[in-house]
Amino acid sequence: MITEDILKQKPLTPVQWARKIAWRHGVGVAAVSFALFPLIWMISASFDTLGSLSAQKLIPDNPGLDNFRELLGNPDQPYLKWLRNSIIISSANAILQMFIGATAAYALSRFRFKGRKLTLMTILVVQMFPQLLAATAIFLMLADLGKSIPALALGQTTALIIVFAGGALGINAWMLKGFYDTIPAEIDESAKVDGASHAQIYFRIILPLARPVLAVITLLSFIGTMNEFLITSVILGGNQNSITLAVGMQQYIDGQYNARWGPFAAGALIASVPVMILFMYLQKHVVSGLTAGANKG
Amino acid sequence: MKIGTNAPALLLKIMLLGALNAFTVWSVPILISNNTWIFAIYFVVSTLILDFIFLSKRRIAPKYIVPGVILLLMFQVYPAFFTGYVAFTNYSNGHFLDKETAIDVMVSNSFAPVGAEPNYMQVARDNTTQKIALIIQDANGFNVGSRDGYSALPSGDVTLSSDGRIEKVTGYTVLSDDEVFAILDEFNDYKVPIGNDRFYSVSDINAVELVAQNLSYDPIKDQVTDLSTGTIYSPNNNGSMVSAAGEEIEPGWTTTVGWRNFSKVINDERYRQPLLQVLAWTFIYAGLVVLSTFFLGLMLALVLNHPRMKSRKIYRTLLIVPYAMPSVLSTLVWAGMFNVDNGVINKILGSPIPWLSDPWLAKFAVLLVQLWAGTPYMFLIATGAIQSLSTETIEAAQVDGASPFQVFSKIKLPLVLMTLAPLLIASYAYNFSNFGAIYLLTGGGPTIISSGGIAGHTDILISYTYKIAFAAGKGNDYGLASAVSFFNFILVASISIYSFKKSRTIENMT
Numbered sequence: 081m082i083t084e085d086i087l088k089q090k091p092l093t094p095v096q097w098a099r100k101i102a103w104r105h106g107v108g109v110a111a112v113s114f115a116l117f118p119l120i121w122m123i124s125a126s127f128d129t130l131g132s133l134s135a136q137k138l139i140p141d142n143p144g145l146d147n148f149r150e151l152l153g154n155p156d157q158p159y160l161k162w163l164r165n166s167i168i169i170s171s172a173n174a175i176l177q178m179f180i181g182a183t184a185a186y187a188l189s190r191f192r193f194k195g196r197k198l199t200l201m202t203i204l205v206v207q208m209f210p211q212l213l214a215a216t217a218i219f220l221m222l223a224d225l226g227k228s229i230p231a232l233a234l235g236q237t238t239a240l241i242i243v244f245a246g247g248a249l250g251i252n253a254w255m256l257k258g259f260y261d262t263i264p265a266e267i268d269e270s271a272k273v274d275g276a277s278h279a280q281i282y283f284r285i286i287l288p289l290a291r292p293v294l295a296v297i298t299l300l301s302f303i304g305t306m307n308e309f310l311i312t313s314v315i316l317g318g319n320q321n322s323i324t325l326a327v328g329m330q331q332y333i334d335g336q337y338n339a340r341w342g343p344f345a346a347g348a349l350i351a352s353v354p355v356m357i358l359f360m361y362l363q364k365h366v367v368s369g370l371t372a373g374a375n376k377g
Numbered sequence: 378m379k380i381g382t383n384a385p386a387l388l389l390k391i392m393l394l395g396a397l398n399a400f401t402v403w404s405v406p407i408l409i410s411n412n413t414w415i416f417a418i419y420f421v422v423s424t425l426i427l428d429f430i431f432l433s434k435r436r437i438a439p440k441y442i443v444p445g446v447i448l449l450l451m452f453q454v455y456p457a458f459f460t461g462y463v464a465f466t467n468y469s470n471g472h473f474l475d476k477e478t479a480i481d482v483m484v485s486n487s488f489a490p491v492g493a494e495p496n497y498m499q500v501a502r503d504n505t506t507q508k509i510a511l512i513i514q515d516a517n518g519f520n521v522g523s524r525d526g527y528s529a530l531p532s533g534d535v536t537l538s539s540d541g542r543i544e545k546v547t548g549y550t551v552l553s554d555d556e557v558f559a560i561l562d563e564f565n566d567y568k569v570p571i572g573n574d575r576f577y578s579v580s581d582i583n584a585v586e587l588v589a590q591n592l593s594y595d596p597i598k599d600q601v602t603d604l605s606t607g608t609i610y611s612p613n614n615n616g617s618m619v620s621a622a623g624e625e626i627e628p629g630w631t632t633t634v635g636w637r638n639f640s641k642v643i644n645d646e647r648y649r650q651p652l653l654q655v656l657a658w659t660f661i662y663a664g665l666v667v668l669s670t671f672f673l674g675l676m677l678a679l680v681l682n683h684p685r686m687k688s689r690k691i692y693r694t695l696l697i698v699p700y701a702m703p704s705v706l707s708t709l710v711w712a713g714m715f716n717v718d719n720g721v722i723n724k725i726l727g728s729p730i731p732w733l734s735d736p737w738l739a740k741f742a743v744l745l746v747q748l749w750a751g752t753p754y755m756f757l758i759a760t761g762a763i764q765s766l767s768t769e770t771i772e773a774a775q776v777d778g779a780s781p782f783q784v785f786s787k788i789k790l791p792l793v794l795m796t797l798a799p800l801l802i803a804s805y806a807y808n809f810s811n812f813g814a815i816y817l818l819t820g821g822g823p824t825i826i827s828s829g830g831i832a833g834h835t836d837i838l839i840s841y842t843y844k845i846a847f848a849a850g851k852g853n854d855y856g857l858a859s860a861v862s863f864f865n866f867i868l869v870a871s872i873s874i875y876s877f878k879k880s881r882t883i884e885n886m887t
Contacts, residue, residue, distance in 0.1 A: 092685065100685065107680045108688070112695045114749065118710045119698060121721055125713075180445040187441035199442060204877065206453055208870040212810055212839065214456035216846045216858045217463055221456060223473075225416060228407040246452020249445040278437050279386065307705045310812045310843060326705040330817060333712050341713055348706040359701035360694065 125345035147342035148350075159347055161321055162328040166306055166351075169237060169324060174301035176245045178294055181252025186282050188253065189260035190268065200254075207250045211243070215314045218243060222315060235319045240312060244305065252297055259293050260286065296365045303355060325351050394431055397424055412475070423447045457866065463859035465633050470853040472616050472629040479630035480594050480601070483618065486627075487592035488568070488578060489605060495584040496577070499542070500557045501549040509560070511569060512543055512551070513577060513585055521549070522569035522577055522585075557582055592626070601626065638860035651825050651832035652841070652861065658740075659837040663808040666747045667801055673748060674755025675793065678763055679785070693760070700753035708817040711746045715818075734823050736834035743835050747814055751804075758800055762793045802876035806869060810839045838865045 092100065126147050128140035151159050187193075188200060211218065219234070222243075226233025233239060267289075268281045276284070287294070306326065313327045320328075325347075332344040359366065401424040408417035427447070430439045474482065497514040501521075511522045512535070519530045536545040543551060561582075568576040569585070577585040594601050601610040601618045610618040610626055617629035642648045681692050699707065714721045715732040723730055732742045766789060774784050794801075808814070815821055821836035821844060831844050842865065846858035 101683065104680050104683055104686055105688070107677070108686075108692045111677055111681075112692060115696050115699050115753070118707055118714060118749070119702065121714060122710050180448070183441045184445045187438040191438040191441075193438040196438070199446070203449075206449060208873040209453070209457040209866055210810065210869065211453050211456065212812065213842075213862050213865050213869065214453075214460045215843065216855050216862060217456040217459040218452070219846070220463060220468060220855060221459060224411075224413055228411045228413060228416075229404055242448070243452045246448040249449045250453060253445070282441075303703065307703050307813065309705055309817065310839070314843075314847060326703075326813075329706060329709055333709055333817075341719075344709070344713070348710060352702045352706050355703050356698070356701040360697075363694070363697070 122345045122348055125342055126349045128342060147346040151343040151346045151350075154343070156320070157328060157331060158321065159325075159328070162323060162325045163351065165237065165322060166324040166326070169240060169312075170302045170305040172241045173244045173305045174298045176241065177248040177252060177301045178298045180245060180248040181256050181297070182287065182290065182294060183282070184249055184253045185256035185260055186286055188257045190265070190286075200257075203250055203253055207254075210250075211247045212310055215311050218311065219314045234315060235317055235322055237316075237322055240315045243311065243315065244308075251301075256290070256293070256297070259290060263289055292365050296362060299358060299362055299366070303359070306351075306355065390431060394428060397427060419451065460859045460862050460866070463855055464638055464863050465635060466631055466856050467616050467629075467634045467637075468631050468855040468859070469857075471627060472631050474628060474630050476612075476616070476630040476632070479616075479628050480618075482628055483601065483626050484590060484592050484594055487590055488576065488588040489591040490580075491575070491587050491589050493587045495580055495586045498577075498579070498583055498585045499546075500552045500582075501546055502552060504548050504550060509563065509567075510549060511567075511577070511579070511585060512546055512549065513569070514543075519543075519546075521546075522571070524567065524569065527569050527571045527577070554582060634856070638856045639863075641857060642860060642864075647827065647829055648857075650827055654825060654834075655832055655836045655838060655841045656864075658835070659809060662740075662743070662835075662837055663805050663811075665744055666751055666808045667805050669744065669748050670751035670755045670804075671759070671797075671801060673752045674757075675759040675790075677752070677756050678759035679789075682760055682763055693756075696756055697753040699750050700757075704750055705813055705817060707750060708746060708813060711742075711749070712818050715742050733819050736823055739819050739823060739835045743815060743818055746818055747808070747811075750814070751808075754804075758797055759793060762796045763789065765796070766792055799876060802872065806872045806876065809837070809869060809872065810865070811837075812839045812843065815840045816843065838868070 124140060127143040127145070129142050129144040129146045188196065222232060222234050222239055226236070226239070230236070231238040232242065263286065268285060271281050271285055306324070308324075309326050309330070312324050313330075316323045316327060329344065329347060329351075332340050332347075401420050405417045405420055408414075408420065426443060430436045430443055499512045501510050501512050502508070503510050503523075508523065512530070513520050513522050513527075517529065518532055519535045520527055521530050522528075530546070534547040535543055538544040545551065564579040568578050568588070570576050571587075575587055575589050578588045580586040589604075591604050592601050593604060599612060602608070603610070608620050608622075608624075610620050610624075613619045614632075615629070615634060616632035618626045642652050677696065681689060681696075683689075686692075712733070717723060717729050717731050717734070720732070722732065730738065732738050770788055770792075771784055774788055779787070815835055815837055819833065819835045821833035821840045823834050824830055825832045825834055831848065832841050836844070838861065842858050842861045845861060846853065846855050
């Protein structure tokens with residue numbers, strides 16, 4: 081059916097349109113409503129000056145910025161600090177994970193050395209034991225390590241970043257190796273002939289060629305860290321000043337959810353809009369990154 | 378091949394290596410003094426390996442791989458093994474210390490009044506050191522005491538008021554009652570040693586009482602004796618000192634307990650029932666999420682991927698909004714929308730439906746939210762797969778007179794499934810441990826009554842584990858949590874192995 085239409089490319093008569101296309105728009109509109117409903121509700125709530133769940137309407141009677149003021153002016157729940165922590169931790173982690181994965185993948189793709197297969201195999205096996213499941217052990221381990229090394233103690237941002245960096249190789253190395261394999265080896269061979277060192281080839285040739293893929297990986301790591309709840313809450317725990325947005329915003333659903341619904345929505349809006357814009361901007365690359373796994377194992 | 382002669386890069390390398398070595402030299406003695414030998418050894422070995430690799434002109438591949446591997450071993454591989462170890466211990470609140478430290482704490486916490494009358498005392502501050510001091514009256518007159526010692530004051534130094542209170546002390550500033558109240562916390566474990574293992578301890582704002590250590594440890598018999606009652610406490614097999622009457626002394630210590638944690642979850646009705654329920658729900662939940670999101674995503678992809686629809690791109694952009702929104706926040710927004718009394722869903726429906734507190738409705742709510750959150754991903758990958766289908770096969774089928782449904786079920790669906798199988802399995806594994814999806818919406822609740830309040834009807838393995846280990850006031854049983862994690866590890870690893878076999882990653886390893 082599809083191909084018939086393409087071949088003919090004749091404008092449809094209204095009757096044909098109604099029969100073949102209209103219902104598709106019906107389905108599309110229904111699906112979009114479902115997809116956007118929570119977002120619209122959140123936006124509406126954040127500008128509703130009544131600020132409570134019970135009184136909310138889809139289009140607020142008297143829109144205003146009260147919720148934003150209340151959110152930012154609450155010293156017990158320092159929203160801006162959480163936002164800053166989230167950005168610091170997510171950025172550091174995104175860059176570290178990308179870099180560690182990208183360097184290891186370069187060697188795994190380009191060099192033939194003893195233990196290469198073993199390394200690839202090990203990374204594959206390690207992937208089967210995600211850090212997430214070992215949260216308890218990581219907690220006990222840091223409780224012990226923190227006695228000696230303050231930067232690795234529970235509650236420390238640095239501890240969280242280092243722990244996440246430990247998971248980097250398992251996450252990205254395989255996928256990036258697959259990508260590097262598609263870059264023709266002749267490019268680095270000829271650079272080598274011209275006298276470039278392995279580091280020069282890596283930093284000046286391979287990394288720039290891989291830039292789009294690395295950007296997507298960095299973005300996905302960033303969003304992933306921003307969304308990470310379990311390990312973050314286990315390591316940073318109850319320290320109101322060092323927790324991330326993900327852990328902090330959860331406090332809003334404890335107890336007085338009704339009364340604090342407005343400020344919560346305002347906070348959720350501030351935090352999600354930049355991420356969504358970035359995501360939409362890189363949409364194409366993200367989608368191709370997602371499907372890469374299916375074609376290249 | 379020319380060796381890099383890049384001066385700034387060389388400088389950076391030397392600085393990083395220097396910092397690493399300095400860190401190791403600084404940290405290792407501290408690690409050793411804290412008895413964490415395993416980390417001390419690991420730090421030393423890692424540093425030596427890195428020094429060797431980066432100072433060598435060959436070893437090119439290891440330069441790129443080893444730093445990541447060292448982090449991987451420490452923070453992913455070790456925790457996995459450590460989980461296995463902790464599963465065989467009684468690690469929990471009250472069993473957090475090693476035996477030696479635990480006994481030290483026991484003994485030094487065991488101060489008990491010896492029964493003498495309290496002595497009059499006034500809190501003061503030493504004018505030269507600015508430290509707190511206690512001016513204490515005993516049978517021989519006035520004395521000054523601190524954590525460091527106890528000594529008599531010359532009788533002329535103390536000036537009393539008309540009602541017998543200490544008013545002035547030479548060299549000290551007497552604090553008012555209000556000032557003392559402000560720093561009351563400092564006196565919780567403030568003890569003035571007066572010799573013979575006896576101490577003055579602050580019992581009131583103006584009084585101290587004589588206390589003595591009540592427990593004593595005999596390392597040869599490995600027993601603790603209560604000096605006032607004569608009761609003897611011996612170690613039991615759960616890392617505690619216990620009397621013959623069964624009375625335990627806090628704190629206990631960490632010790633291996635063999636298979637006890639495992640036998641608890643297998644044999645003990647209070648743990649087995651909830652665990653089986655949680656386990657079953659984990660499988661069902663992950664399966665239903667993958668099926669429902671894939672079905673809806675595929676349908677949307679088929680419906681909206683019609684070449685005559687000019688607004689395809691707009692639909693696509695709007696449909697992936699849930700995927701772009703940070704999932705932690707959207708899950709919390711949903712939790713608000715499901716609120717019984719005030720949530721928008723109940724307002725639209727016009728009745729107070731207990732979405733998050735009824736076992737079945739909570740399950741439905743969790744699934745609905747994941748349908749919302751997961752469909753965009755499935756829609757994207759299904760669209761990609763459909764677009765890459767070869768049109769020839771489909772046309773051939775159409776020429777042979779296949780109905781649209783036959784084209785879909787006999788050709789499109791099998792081809793799409795074949796392409797997407799690895800991603801679907803990966804999605805199953807992901808949902809199997811999608812902690813936030815459960816914990817942030819329902820907290821795992823509503824509670825399964827028979828589980829002693831820990832497991833809930835929507836808990837999946839990972840959230841159940843988290844609650845055993847970290848939920849406030851419910852035990853903090855890290856040993857048991859690790860035993861449950863252990864099961865989770867095995868299941869997730871099995872799914873992964875199946876997935877790798879399916880996608881033939883290993884054979885493709887070149």
